[in-house]
Amino acid sequence: MSKTADTSTDEPQTNQAESDLTDFLAERAELRVSFEEPDDDRERRYDRLPVARTQAGNQADVSDFPSGKSHGRGNFSKKTYTRYRDTVNDIIQSQDVSDLMEVTPREINRWNQLLQRRDYARTTRDGKLETLEVFFKWAETEWRAPRDDKISETIARKRNDLNVSGDEKSRSGDDNHRISSERAEEIIGHLAKHHYASRQMVEFLLIYHIGCRKSALLSINCSDVKPRKGTIQIRNRPEESGVRLKRGNKGERDVNISPEIMAVVTDYIEEHRSKPNDGSDALLTSWAGRIDDSTLYRDIAGLTKCGECSDDDGEPLTKQNASDCPESIGCHDLRRVVITRMRDEGISWDTISGRVNATVQMLKQHYDSPRSRERQNDGKPRF
CATH class of the missing domain: 1.10.443.10 (Intergrase catalytic core)
Structure with missing residues (x-):
């Protein structure tokens, strides 16, 4: 049986950046989302991450997420939810971001360098930057991130520097980047x-x-x-x-x-x-x-x-x-x-x-x- 959300006072308090991420995910997944320790055995880079739950308090399964086709534009399937959750949570935790309003191009650059050190392919890095760009565009329109010095534009420039073509994206994962x-x-x-x-x-x-x-x-x-x-x-x-x-x-x-x-x-x-x-x-x-x-x-x-x-x-x-x-x-x-x-x-x-x-x-x-x-x-x- 899935456990219900842990409300123990010993849990670290959710900061503003984490709260913004849960709002973003909850709105699109049409579920309750809060930071907590996951109760499954799948691989996780960090001990705490946004966990989606039904109104009854059970951890959401695939069937609990909108399909993206039968609902309005912008709703997340579980796969899309996981992609945004892991990407944005990674930069929040790895760069110690507590408030999106305080994010500067320096944090974006450091995170991009971290992706390089992790040995991600260029197509993978481009996909992660694209996901982060969408999130910050939302944050800027919601006044949760600076609207004058737009972080989303910094991310777009990083993607332009990668110069990943559509053909490369379609071939990513096949034999184009390996040796015999x-x-x-x-x-x-x-x-x-x-x-x-x-x-x-x-x-x-x-x-x-x-x-x-x-x-x-x-x-x-x-x-x-x-x-x-x-x-x-x-x-x-x-x-x-x-x-x-x-x-x-x-x-x-x-x-x-x-x-x-x-x-x-x-x-x-x-x-x-x-x-x-x-x-x-x-x-x-x-x-x-x-x-x-x-x-x-x-x-x-x-x-x-x-x-x-x-x-x-x-x-x-x-x-x-x-x-x-x-x-x-x-x-x-x-x-x-x-x-x-x-x-x-x-x-x-x-x-x-x-x-x-x-x-x-x-x-x-x-x-x-x-x-x-x-x-x-x-x-x-x-x-």
């Missing part, structure tokens, strides 16, 4: 020959071998590597590592590692790992400590750039600006390559699900193509 398995094998071969057991080689190998998310990769400590067992432990220790697994404690697991890859990881730890000044036990380090997601992104983009692109001065792209190469990809795109490869090789959904820590339902929704069904066989992941 053959190209991945070439990268691994080059690393083995010229940069054996480097940090970049370990990063690329573990994503390509495990299909893990970047949060899982960044969370690994040296002590999590178990050569005798042939496993790497993935644990959720945000207080220690500063990295939270996307699914929290549910993302914890022990992953089997092939002897060849385990040898590379152990050689890296013993010979090439930077000893951080903070004494961290992190697997992936610089001199300062555990690397962050922006460093990981640059490493992967640097490995996957084509090598022929140049900057405005005609100089070859470096790791720092490798993302300017249209063939470069980030960690999330490499993970997609791995999942598709596993599926093409006939590995079962249950096995893939356990390895990459994603539900079978989600995997089937995004990766079950006619091509993968036709190419099923009994193969195993390659080195």
Whole structure:
């Protein structure tokens, strides 16, 4: 049975920005909306978010939302509600916004940079900015955000800078932003020959071998590597590592590692790992400590750039600006390559699900193509 809204006085008070968001959502979803801790097990970036409830107090299900077709213009289906809820709540929480009237272009810029660090594709960032733009246009007409220095226009300029075409949007999610398995094998071969057991080689190998998310990769400590067992432990220790697994404690697991890859990881730890000044036990380090997601992104983009692109001065792209190469990809795109490869090789959904820590339902929704069904066989992941 769904629980009713918690009215405990121990709950943090809703600030003005959060109240504006609940008003926006409630009006369009035709439901009661309030900030609270969600009572389901789905992935959440923050502990509190707007929860929609029926007049009876039950958490709203799909059937409780307007369809958008049988109701007046502007009413939200549950999918649309979730998109606006998560996008606007993200900027409110991540940028510590308490009042929309105090939002400046600086907060918008910082949030846009945060989306980049999270390794979102340009089409995804454009979609999130578009959602935020609609929300701020509403807030401006309601006098809940500045009407003179319009934030919605700042957001529109950010979208113009991305310059995402309609054709790109229609292709987002297909094979237009990934590399082939053959190209991945070439990268691994080059690393083995010229940069054996480097940090970049370990990063690329573990994503390509495990299909893990970047949060899982960044969370690994040296002590999590178990050569005798042939496993790497993935644990959720945000207080220690500063990295939270996307699914929290549910993302914890022990992953089997092939002897060849385990040898590379152990050689890296013993010979090439930077000893951080903070004494961290992190697997992936610089001199300062555990690397962050922006460093990981640059490493992967640097490995996957084509090598022929140049900057405005005609100089070859470096790791720092490798993302300017249209063939470069980030960690999330490499993970997609791995999942598709596993599926093409006939590995079962249950096995893939356990390895990459994603539900079978989600995997089937995004990766079950006619091509993968036709190419099923009994193969195993390659080195």
